[in-house]
Amino acid sequence: MVIHIVQRARPVVGVATVLVLAAACSSSGGRGADRAEVRSSGDAYEVGVIGAESGGDPVDGGTLTFGAYSEPRSLDPAVSIVAGSTGGLEMAAIYDVLMRWDSETNTVEPQLAESLEANDDSTVWTLTLRDGVTFSDGTPLNAEAVRWSLERYVAKGADEAGLFTNNVTGIDTPDDRIVVFTLATEWPSFDYLLTTGPGMVVAQSADAGGSFTPVGAGAFTLGSYAPQEEMVLEPREDYWDGPPHLDSIRIVYLSDPQARFESFRAGEIGSAFIREPDLVDQALDEGTSGFLNLVALGSVAVINADEGRPGADPRVRQAMFQAIDPELVVQRAYGGAGIASTAVFPEYSRWHTDVEPLPHDPEAARALVEEAKADGFDGRITYLDAQDPASRATALAVKASLEAVGFEVETDLVPTVADQVNRVAVNRNYDVAGWGISWREAGPYGRMYATLHEEGNLTVGMPTSPEMSALINEFQGAGTEDEQSEIMGRIQEQWNIDVPALVYGPTPEFLMWSDDLHGVEDTVNSMVLLDDAWLDAGS
Numbered sequence: 001m002v003i004h005i006v007q008r009a010r011p012v013v014g015v016a017t018v019l020v021l022a023a024a025c026s027s028s029g030g031r032g033a034d035r036a037e038v039r040s041s042g043d044a045y046e047v048g049v050i051g052a053e054s055g056g057d058p059v060d061g062g063t064l065t066f067g068a069y070s071e072p073r074s075l076d077p078a079v080s081i082v083a084g085s086t087g088g089l090e091m092a093a094i095y096d097v098l099m100r101w102d103s104e105t106n107t108v109e110p111q112l113a114e115s116l117e118a119n120d121d122s123t124v125w126t127l128t129l130r131d132g133v134t135f136s137d138g139t140p141l142n143a144e145a146v147r148w149s150l151e152r153y154v155a156k157g158a159d160e161a162g163l164f165t166n167n168v169t170g171i172d173t174p175d176d177r178i179v180v181f182t183l184a185t186e187w188p189s190f191d192y193l194l195t196t197g198p199g200m201v202v203a204q205s206a207d208a209g210g211s212f213t214p215v216g217a218g219a220f221t222l223g224s225y226a227p228q229e230e231m232v233l234e235p236r237e238d239y240w241d242g243p244p245h246l247d248s249i250r251i252v253y254l255s256d257p258q259a260r261f262e263s264f265r266a267g268e269i270g271s272a273f274i275r276e277p278d279l280v281d282q283a284l285d286e287g288t289s290g291f292l293n294l295v296a297l298g299s300v301a302v303i304n305a306d307e308g309r310p311g312a313d314p315r316v317r318q319a320m321f322q323a324i325d326p327e328l329v330v331q332r333a334y335g336g337a338g339i340a341s342t343a344v345f346p347e348y349s350r351w352h353t354d355v356e357p358l359p360h361d362p363e364a365a366r367a368l369v370e371e372a373k374a375d376g377f378d379g380r381i382t383y384l385d386a387q388d389p390a391s392r393a394t395a396l397a398v399k400a401s402l403e404a405v406g407f408e409v410e411t412d413l414v415p416t417v418a419d420q421v422n423r424v425a426v427n428r429n430y431d432v433a434g435w436g437i438s439w440r441e442a443g444p445y446g447r448m449y450a451t452l453h454e455e456g457n458l459t460v461g462m463p464t465s466p467e468m469s470a471l472i473n474e475f476q477g478a479g480t481e482d483e484q485s486e487i488m489g490r491i492q493e494q495w496n497i498d499v500p501a502l503v504y505g506p507t508p509e510f511l512m513w514s515d516d517l518h519g520v521e522d523t524v525n526s527m528v529l530l531d532d533a534w535l536d537a538g539s
Contacts, residue, residue, distance in 0.1 A: 045280075045348075045508050047441065048103040048522070051289035055518035055536065058245050062535035064517065065250045067260040067272035070417040071228065075214040077200040078156040081425070081458075083438075084273055084511055084526030085417075090251055092527050093233050095200035095216030098127065098146070099191055100523040101442055103291070108191040111529070112141065112201070112217060112240070114177075122188045127179040133217055133240040135203035141217045143173035149201045158197055162457045163449045167476075186477045192443050195524045219244045219531035228253055245519070245534035255416055257388060264512065270535070271513040273526070276390060277330075277338025280508040290512030291522045296345045296444070297437035298507025299329075299338075301383070301398065303500060304430055305463035310381055311431060317463070317499035319368035320381070320432065322361045323405045324398060329504045332397040333390040342503040344492050349441060349506075350481075353489035357503070358496050362405050369406035380408045385434035386420055387413045394434060398502070428461045435460070437501060442524060448472050448491070452500060462500035 072080045072087025075094060080087050100111040110116065114128045133141040150171060154161045167190075170182035183190065193199070203215040214222050219241070223234035231251040235244040252269060254260040261279045264272040265286075274280055275298070283290070303311040303320070310316050326340040342358065345351040373379055383398055385391040392413060399409040412430075414420050424433045439447045450458040454469045471491050478484040509526040516536040521529040 045284075045292060045294045047292055047294055049291050049520075050284075051287060052513075052520065053289075053515070053518065055516075055534075058519060058532070058534040059537045060245045060534070061247050061537070063248045063250055064246055064271060064530070064533065064535065065252060065269040067254050067263060067269045068251050069260075069273040069275065070255075070421075071253045073418060073421065074212065075222065076156075076206075076212050077197040077202065078153045078158040079212075081159055081421075082197040082200065082525065082527075084509060084528070085275060085436075086421075088525055088527035089273075089511070089530070090231060090233065091200055091214075091216075092218065092523070092529055093220040093249060093531075094214050094218045094222065095202065096218035096529070096531070097196070097523065098194040098199035098201065100521065100529065101192070101195050103442075103522050106442070108195060111523075112199075113194070116191050116194065118188070118190070122186050122190065123183045125181045125183070125190050127181070127194070129177045129179070130240060131177065134238060135205070135215055135217050136221045136236055136238075137203055137205045137215050139203060139205065140176075141201055141203075142176040143179045144176070145203065146179050146201055147171050147173055148204060150198055152202060152207075153198055157457060159457050160193065160197055160446060160450055162453070162455045163446055164193070164198060166455050185473075186479075188479070189443055189445065192446060192524070196446075220249060223248065239531065241531060244531055246530065249530060255388075257390075264514075267514070270517055271511065273509070273511050275507050275509045277334045277508055278390075280510045281337045283510060283512055288510075288512045289515060289517075290510050291520070291526065291528055293509045293526045294339075294348065294441065295436065295507045295509055295526075296349060296351070296439045296441070297501070297503060298509070299504040300435055300437055301385075301432050301502040301504075302424065302435040302437070302460055302462050303432055303502065304428060304461035305500075306428060306461050309431055309461070310377065311461075311463070313372055313375075313377060314463070314497075314499065315368045315372045316377065318358065319365040319372070319405060320402060320407070321358050321365075321499050321502055322368075323365040323407075324401045324502055324504075325360045326504045328401065329394055329397050333394045333504075338505060338508065340505045342505075344439070344495055344503070345444075345488070346506055351439075351441070351444060351485065351488050353485060353492055355489040355492040357492065358499070362401075365405040373406070378408075379406060380410070382410045382412050382431045383434075384412045384414065384420070384423060384430040384432065386417060387415055391434055394504070398432075425458070425460050430461075432502065435501070436507060438507075440525070445472070445476050448475065452498075463498050464500075465494070465498050468494045468498055 069085040074080045096112045098113045099108050114130045116127050118125050169184050172180040206215040219239040220233035223232040225231045233249040237243045257276045260272050263269045305311045330340040385395045395411045402409050450456045453472050454464045475487045519532040519534050
């Protein structure tokens with residue numbers, strides 16, 4: 001199967017949001033030769049909704065069972081990372097979003113909001129809310145509710161809180177349906193910010209009683225939750241756009257990707273999220289419907305540059321980067337499936353530039369290790385990853401590559417993605433860790449800011465610099481795509497200096513569903529909306 005990237009005409013865009021986490025996948029079972037040939041031919045993946053049919057007139061009833069990639073640490077969008085791999089489907093169902101991104105048109109469209117309009121220089125944006133929208137507790141979703149939710153989001157230090165506070169200088173509510181955002185600088189793609197966590201409006205009653213309860217304005221509410229087993233969402237009869245067609249959504253937590261994939265193929269679950277290149281390739285070969293994304297910097301290992309860590313020395317970071325051949329990692333982890341590249345944006349991307357990443361050069365790496373050791377570095381590194389077969393294979397390939405140039409490497413493999421998130425994003429207790437920085441094609445600015453700006457909330461210990469922060473600020477205000485592309489080249493140059501992570505390649509993310517599911521709407525960060533979804537009768 002040859003899968004081509006779709007290159008659509010699109011406006012200059014910005015916020016793409018939110019970390020998609022820790023590359024964890026199963027071995028590919030001998031499919032490597034075919035996939036390597038696809039990569040070398042220059043063909044890649046189509047992105048967007050694929051294979052979905054309208055199905056005719058909607059039918060009420062039925063339960064959709066969804067195999068989640070991981071269990072969210074919370075259903076609070078100010079606490080959890082809002083993405084398809086980390087509870088995004090559940091949170092979108094409960095809260096809805098003010099705005100949604102349409103992959104077919106590459107535009108941001110109103111969802112809970114009625115409209116969002118900018119002034120001439122994109123420094124003031126006016127959000128108009130729909131009339132009559134209520135939260136599931138019966139209170140109105142009005143302008144004051146939006147402001148309260150955003151202030152709460154920032155106060156809790158959410159993943160895009162830094163992006164918001166350093167760019168939004170004022171939120172005014174001249175009447176119940178109008179919210180006016182005043183920005184510190186020109187920001188033509190501010191609308192993307194309201195497609196993710198900031199656009200998920202939390203009701204004030206959610207924090208009543210001292211513990212969090214998910215109360216939103218979405219089409220579903222939380223019915224039941226058994227940790228590490230399942231979550232059930234129930235439909236709202238008073239949803240602003242009419243009652244959902246589904247009787248319920250059942251989310252099950254199958255931590256093993258292969259088991260999740262086989263459960264889907266056997267018809268035991270009706271939808272599943274996978275991001276393992278070999279499994280994604282197999283699903284696409286079989287003509288599976290779903291929402292496909294290709295995420296730059298999706299398969300990386302972040303480097304902790306905090307004081308006292310080996311990665312605080314830029315020579316150590318560069319040595320690790322140049323010691324590793326991404327082709328070897330992809331071959332060992334996925335049998336050659338997917339795309340191997342150390343570029344920030346590989347050749348498939350509209351953001352790809354002529355600036356080359358640091359080359360694979362073991363001799364240069366060895367010299368840097370010896371230089372660091374002469375200044376007191378003991379050569380020891382701990383590499384953190386998950387325990388699934390592909391993560392284990394990645395860790396072993398990296399260990400061998402680093403030890404070949406003079407490092408002494410200990411692997412630390414944790415049981416679940418949630419454990420990985422806690423070690424890296426919450427506690428920053430690692431040296432080098434398998435991860436996903438996840439700069440998205442739809443508009444990388446928000447993710448760039450969150451992960452590599454000095455004021456970002458998702459740096460997770462990676463080195464930042466004034467030079468990189470200045471480039472990210474410059475990218476935000478660029479007026480044309482040509483200007484943005486030129487700046488992106490300089491961002492690649494600065495990446496080569498800062499070396500915040502080891503890069504293995506982009507990651508495909510596929511939220512797939514069975515042929516009897518219809519009416520699914522896509523949005524950012526590999527998330528979907530299910531307020532209009534329905535199942536064939538008898539499903």
